Amino acid sequence: MAAVDTLKTWVVRTPLTGRLAALSAIAALTSATAVRATVDGIVTGCEFTPYLPFVLLSAIFLRWWQAALIALLSVPILGLSFIGAPGKLLHSDCFQSSAAIFLAASAAMIGLVMIVRGLFHALHRPGEDESEGGVVFSLEDGEVWASWYGQGQPVLLGSEDKVSTMMHDFLAQLEVGRRLNGGK
Numbered sequence: 001m002a003a004v005d006t007l008k009t010w011v012v013r014t015p016l017t018g019r020l021a022a023l024s025a026i027a028a029l030t031s032a033t034a035v036r037a038t039v040d041g042i043v044t045g046c047e048f049t050p051y052l053p054f055v056l057l058s059a060i061f062l063r064w065w066q067a068a069l070i071a072l073l074s075v076p077i078l079g080l081s082f083i084g085a086p087g088k089l090l091h092s093d094c095f096q097s098s099a100a101i102f103l104a105a106s107a108a109m110i111g112l113v114m115i116v117r118g119l120f121h122a123l124h125r126p127g128e129d130e131s132e133g134g135v136v137f138s139l140e141d142g143e144v145w146a147s148w149y150g151q152g153q154p155v156l157l158g159s160e161d162k163v164s165t166m167m168h169d170f171l172a173q174l175e176v177g178r179r180l181n182g183g184k
Contacts, residue, residue, distance in 0.1 A: 015061060015062050015063045015066075016061050016062055017063075017140065017141075018140070018141045019141070021062050021063070021066055024058070024061060024062060025058065025062065025066055025069070025070055028054040028055075028057065028058050028070050029054070029070060029073060029074065029077060031054060032050055032051040032053075032054040032074065033077055033078070033081060035050040036050040036051065036078065036081075036082065037081070037082075040082065047098070048074065048075075048078060048098055048099070048101075048102035051071075051074045051078065051102065052102070052105060052106070052109070054070070054074075055067060055070055055071045055074070055106045055109060055110070056109045056113070058070045058071075059109055059110040059113040059114075060113055064110050064113075064114055067106075067110045067113075068106070068107070068110055071102070071103060071106035071107070071110070072103070074102070074106075075099045075102070075103065079095055079099070083095050134148055135147070135148055136148075137157075138154065139160060142159060142160050143156060143157075143158070143159060143160070144156075144157045144158060144159070144160055144163040144164075145157065
């Protein structure tokens with residue numbers, strides 16, 4: 001049962017954001033390029049295969065558009081690091097076809113992760129009953145996020161100071177309204 005709860009936590013949780021997401025993206029691109037350099041004597045030419053696991057991990061741990069950006073950045077990084085000058089890349093049939101296949105495979109992996117995450121959300125909707133509280137507020141890196149049970153990704157509300165001020169104002173307005181309505 002603990003393994004299922006751990007899996008549920010990883011699938012349902014919000015992807016990495018902020019500095020941690022940027023560092024993860026840099027680490028993915030650096031690691032993939034290092035692996036490609038390590039196997040350069042074994043794989044030759046326009047081989048993108050070492051980049052694929054890092055795109056998959058990025059799709060799992062980052063937002064879809066960040067994983068797509070990593071896939072897109074992998075193309076010029078590999079090309080310039082292992083194939084040659086930009087002019088040579090544009091005239092290389094090997095590079096163009098390999099890049100196209102890599103980008104298609106990356107898009108398929110990112111799409112699959114999005115579908116699995118969506119299905120998992122649909123099957124394991126935590127707290128659909130709003131009687132236990134429909135909105136969840138969370139604080140990350142000084143920013144306040146709101147999420148609704150079973151309703152997709154969290155929404156950025158603003159900085160902690162701004163949201164705190166707005167909430168205090170909202171609660172004060174509620175209190176004034178109750179007083180004017182005779183405590184109802």
